[in-house]
Amino acid sequence: MPLGVQVQRQCNKEGFRLSVIELNQLTKYYGTVKGVENLNLAVERGEIFGFIGPNGAGKSTTIRVLMQLIFPTAGSFSIFGTKIAGDMPEIRRRIGFLPSEVNYYYGLSGRQLLQFSAAAYGVRNPVKMIENYAERLDLN
Numbered sequence: 001m002p003l004g005v006q007v008q009r010q011c012n013k014e015g016f017r018l019s020v021i022e023l024n025q026l027t028k029y030y031g032t033v034k035g036v037e038n039l040n041l042a043v044e045r046g047e048i049f050g051f052i053g054p055n056g057a058g059k060s061t062t063i064r065v066l067m068q069l070i071f072p073t074a075g076s077f078s079i080f081g082t083k084i085a086g087d088m089p090e091i092r093r094r095i096g097f098l099p100s101e102v103n104y105y106y107g108l109s110g111r112q113l114l115q116f117s118a119a120a121y122g123v124r125n126p127v128k129m130i131e132n133y134a135e136r137l138d139l140n
Contacts, residue, residue: 018081020045021066025075028061035061038075060099067097089122110139 021043028035036058043049051059064070066077068088077084079091105113111134118126133139 018045019043019078020047021049021077021079023062023075023077026062026065026072026077027074028058028065028070029073034058036065063097063099067095068092089120092121093123110134110137114139 019042021041023039023041026039026041027037039058039062051057051062053059061070065072066079068084068091080094082088082091084091105116108116111130114130114133115126118130123129
């Protein structure tokens with residue numbers, strides 16, 4: 001941290017730090033193959049964090065768990081102070097995510113892909129928004 005820069009730590013009323021992202025013993029197995037095992041991590045508000053590591057180290061698996069694209073085998077995690085249990089689209093609405101690989105859903109039109117994405121992110125009443133994007137992107 002550069003000299004003279006102060007970081008204000010956000011704490012709850014008991015004085016404990018509040019993490020934007022917190023992983024506790026996060027584990028994900030794909031059958032018998034380990035994706036990530038017993039990962040502990042806390043990222044506080046204002047911190048910048050990145051994953052660096054070789055292929056197979058668990059970087060993408062961890063991000064997919066955080067985005068709720070897959071679910072952990074064991075352990076727990078919280079985002080914005082909310083312990084994640086099951087599918088919580090309201091959390092995904094607050095997160096930007098650009099995957100390293102883009103998977104297109106063959107057979108879906110552009111409009112259908114927008115509908116699918118809106119449902120995945122829990123967008124309420126997306127019809128007007130989808131129509132606006134479809135018109136702007138000439139998806140008719």
